[in-house]
Amino acid sequence: MRQMTLVGFLQAQNCTNFVGSWRHPLARQDFTGAEYYRRIGRALEAGKFHMGFYDDRLAMPDLFGGDHAHTVANGIRCVKMDPIVILTAMGMATERLGLGATFSTTYSEPFHVARVFATLDLITGGRAAWNIVTSMNDAEALNMGHTAHGEHDLRYDRADEFLEVVMGHWDSWEDGAIVADRGTGLFAHPEKVHRLDHKGAFFQSRGPFTVPRSEQGHPVLIQAGQSGRGQRFAARWAECVFVAYHGLAQARRDYASFKAQVEAAGRDPDKTFVCPGIYTVVAGTRAEAEDHAAVIDTLPKEIDSLSLLSEIMNFDFSQQPIDLAFTDDQLDSWTGAQGMRDRIKRELGGRLPTPRDFIAITRRGTFHDHPRFVGSPRDVADGMEEWFATGACDGFVVAASHVPGAYEDFSRLVVPELQRRGLFHNDYTGATLRENLGLVRPAPGTWR
């Protein structure tokens, strides 16, 4: 029986994906210490989650009003620590949990990214995954030696070549290269370690690579592009695809169309797991869960929404009166997340959106900007089952109202109900992330 993939949507910051989470009465505030992350990892592993994955951004969300005072004062994701370091701490506190982190192809070098993830993969026994992003906005550009964020589709062209370099390096140590034979004095077979000698439009990288191949071959690839170009990139490379779906009908349509793209790219659509972000609030009874959700809904502020919209669209929303419609020229010139912009235009038909429309439709900054399932364990499992069993997804990226409590509740209450229904594995079946996802260990060069 087909079973769902579950991923925890994690942040190395002062709040979860939901900014208001730090204002939650049960939120832990020790997010600068290792135990905070170890405890989240243990909660996910108790629930047999396939993976915990850290998102990332290379800047504070300070585009709104061109200043960071509101960001810091309101705790709008103003702390953002290095996800690889945090993931290492989490990896040392867990045995089977997959460990994903985000790294940008726009603001890094392929050799560096290949080495970081290959190292993580080796020291965690083959549990690493890389969420490939092309980054979002000018604030990131300004932190990383550029004057502005690059053009959208060009970033994905660069990302394609970036992946060719990373995969090339990951393939360059053959299995069994190291013998470490003291008797003969041979450490590794020279003919089994290859140089890449890549020279392309965006990158040059010679090699040889300095990290041997891991138990799972190489880290699992994740991607979350929503635009046409982003989906084309994901169809070519991604093994897990994180998506923002907003309703069942749209999810089924987009899921089917994305799977067709994977097939057209010559890959097996059943081995590419599409996981929408969701929110859950679960308690022993539906009434209790609804009370808790009502408390959560008191936590967001309007400034959270405006700040995060500015960040993701790469446009300062303070420049536009809240009820004045944007022009086509304005919308077309944005270099941020085009999938979100296009969805708003679609939903409004012919009418041009105002900032208030962006807030109302995206609900960004609230605990409603992903589908949410609130209720008893059966209610939440019913909602997830409906999506999973009716062609809308292969699993979920579960975001938290607060940590670690939301994951402890989910693992204790929802997971056993999903398992009882046969919708979710009872235990990890392998040692590596790839084994637990049911993916084969890739032979070198199969991606070409």
Ligand SMILES: Cc1cc2nc3c(=O)[nH]c(=O)nc-3n(C[C@H](O)[C@H](O)[C@H](O)COP(=O)(O)O)c2cc1C
């Ligand atoms: C669940 C999920 C997680 C994401 N995590 C990140 C992230 O950590 N960092 C980032 O820059 N973008 C992240 N994104 C954004 C995507 O990488 C992508 O830029 C966005 O969906 C817009 O798509 P497009 O670039 O194809 O227009 C995420 C998207 C989703 C749906």
